[in-house]
Amino acid sequence: MGWEEVQVRGYPEFVRTAQSYHGRAIFALFCGDKDAEGRSWCPDCVTAEPIVRKELHNLPDESVFIYCLVGDRAYWKDPNNEFRKNLKLTGVPTLLKYGTPQKLVEEECFKGELVRMLFTED
Amino acid sequence: LFLKKHKGSNDTSQYHLQALIEAAKYGKKVMVLDFVTPTPQGSSWGLGGTCVNVGCIPKKLMHQAALLGQALQDSRKFGWHFTEEVKHNWMTMTESVQNYIGSLNWGYRVALRDSKVTYENAYGEFVGPHTIKATNKKGIEKLYTAERFLIATGERPRYLGIPGDKEYCISSDDLFSLPYCPGKTLVVGASYVALECAGFLAGLGLDVTVMVRSILLRGFDQDMANRIGEYMKDHGVNFIREFVPIKVEQVEEGTPGILKVTAKSTTGDQIIEGEYNTVLLAIGRDPCTRKIGLDKVGVSINEKTGKIPVNDEEQTNVPYIYAVGDILQDKLELTPVAIQAGRLLVRRLYAGATTKCDYVNVPTTVFTPLEYGACGYSEETAVEKFGEENIEVYHSNFWPLEWTVPSRDNNKCYAKIICNIQDNERVIGFHILGPNAGEVTQGFAAAIKCGLTKEQLDSTVGIHPVCAEVCIQSHLKVTSKSCIHGILG
Numbered sequence: 001m002g003w004e005e006v007q008v009r010g011y012p013e014f015v016r017t018a019q020s021y022h023g024r025a026i027f028a029l030f031c032g033d034k035d036a037e038g039r040s041w042c043p044d045c046v047t048a049e050p051i052v053r054k055e056l057h058n059l060p061d062e063s064v065f066i067y068c069l070v071g072d073r074a075y076w077k078d079p080n081n082e083f084r085k086n087l088k089l090t091g092v093p094t095l096l097k098y099g100t101p102q103k104l105v106e107e108e109c110f111k112g113e114l115v116r117m118l119f120t121e122d
Numbered sequence: 123l124f125l126k127k128h129k130g131s132n133d134t135s136q137y138h139l140q141a142l143i144e145a146a147k148y149g150k151k152v153m154v155l156d157f158v159t160p161t162p163q164g165s166s167w168g169l170g171g172t173c174v175n176v177g178c179i180p181k182k183l184m185h186q187a188a189l190l191g192q193a194l195q196d197s198r199k200f201g202w203h204f205t206e207e208v209k210h211n212w213m214t215m216t217e218s219v220q221n222y223i224g225s226l227n228w229g230y231r232v233a234l235r236d237s238k239v240t241y242e243n244a245y246g247e248f249v250g251p252h253t254i255k256a257t258n259k260k261g262i263e264k265l266y267t268a269e270r271f272l273i274a275t276g277e278r279p280r281y282l283g284i285p286g287d288k289e290y291c292i293s294s295d296d297l298f299s300l301p302y303c304p305g306k307t308l309v310v311g312a313s314y315v316a317l318e319c320a321g322f323l324a325g326l327g328l329d330v331t332v333m334v335r336s337i338l339l340r341g342f343d344q345d346m347a348n349r350i351g352e353y354m355k356d357h358g359v360n361f362i363r364e365f366v367p368i369k370v371e372q373v374e375e376g377t378p379g380i381l382k383v384t385a386k387s388t389t390g391d392q393i394i395e396g397e398y399n400t401v402l403l404a405i406g407r408d409p410c411t412r413k414i415g416l417d418k419v420g421v422s423i424n425e426k427t428g429k430i431p432v433n434d435e436e437q438t439n440v441p442y443i444y445a446v447g448d449i450l451q452d453k454l455e456l457t458p459v460a461i462q463a464g465r466l467l468v469r470r471l472y473a474g475a476t477t478k479c480d481y482v483n484v485p486t487t488v489f490t491p492l493e494y495g496a497c498g499y500s501e502e503t504a505v506e507k508f509g510e511e512n513i514e515v516y517h518s519n520f521w522p523l524e525w526t527v528p529s530r531d532n533n534k535c536y537a538k539i540i541c542n543i544q545d546n547e548r549v550i551g552f553h554i555l556g557p558n559a560g561e562v563t564q565g566f567a568a569a570i571k572c573g574l575t576k577e578q579l580d581s582t583v584g585i586h587p588v589c590a591e592v593c594i595q596s597h598l599k600v601t602s603k604s605c606i607h608g609i610l611g
Contacts, residue, residue, distance in 0.1 A: 100224065100228075101221055101227075103228075111236070114232060114235055114236065117231065
């Protein structure tokens, strides 16, 4: 079986989803919310998403890719939001391998080579 | 075989990576081969070398864990009230430390990839001129050629060569990722690795014994070394002096289990036995130079020690092969020295620079429970080199203000400055035993590099109230020349 994608919004839904896939490799991309036209308030997320999506075919078999919208700009700016506090996220976009220190933050997500390395390394 | 012109290099560490990233910046094609042969206990680790994975970084973090335990005790005297007994959890600490190391390993992966340095997790060995064979953990072999090579394979802990050593003992390679609390521990050795590990294990509340063959901290100022030992003894570390283990047997399996150690006196026939949960060997480190095919390319090594002699430009006897780091003969085994050497080498090779690595007056710090910072000559070496009548030693005990309220260790901290009378009382040796010794020593190392004299030190105004001010004249006493170890302040 190849890899699968799940889309979630907000911290509680993210945690529930990650827990439900316990035992499988989980990769997550965190982006700012999108408006009615599908554009994120976060310009770096707009740049990064297609680059990350282009590398998804490198995901290992049986792994899960969680696409997570974190919230609106005001929520994100709050230094005590749950993503910052519990997942230690420092910026969006963040692409990470859940449960490991492996992650790419902001401009690092613009580099297809680094995204590929994250998806294929052990 | 497709010939690629690139500079290959064998094994790596953070210093090495920095040098290679620089080389890549100058337009060279660069490859890194890094591979960790698992320990006898099966431990292994990621990219970054000894310092990051099984050296400086986890050591300092665990030392900090122990210091925090002490701070918690002190805090009661400063008014903090907590009714629960304070206990330490090994797994919580180790997990945090390993997590941090993991983020460093990843950081290096990103940095290399970003700089277009090719990285292979494979064991490299020379098979012929300009040619290296890389074998990955699945046994797949590849050949690479390069214009130049940089060897930075570092060292690994030495074993005793006695029955039971590899089966039952651990080393620093295993300690920092040990998946269970080591419990009652016997540390064999008197190196800084041995004393630092024994120190933090005791600080975390474990029953620790150190078995020493002869002296403590060979190569370091012996007066300072003995003060470190005394402090550790006063703080509950047991020392067995002038004994060496001759046999390690397993009494009970487990994590940890129970081991029986039999040891023999170095001065007579006496045999002693002891039982411990863990035996940690820290008797020295040996260079990884014997199984990388150096003979195939004619690189000479010191057959006895395994170290590689290089000229002052880090070049081996084979002109296209260079070496940096702990494997070098007659050079200091320190991360920053290797970083400096690697960086300068790359700049000389590819950026037209001429600066060579300065191995003189390199500061160091030993992170024993009472920390020791040093730069320059030990007292014995200064006496040997300049003559007792030509050096002046200024020294003083001191009591950190922070230790007064909790009534801790009055008059155990100590500072010593050695001056060359014939050269304007130039400061040629700086030694301090006390908290934050590394932080204190760094600044003085820069001053010493600028040629600090006693007069300049005297004319520097002290900062009050800090430990470092003891190094400024008003707090030191001159020793009498006829007796180097004079009156303590």
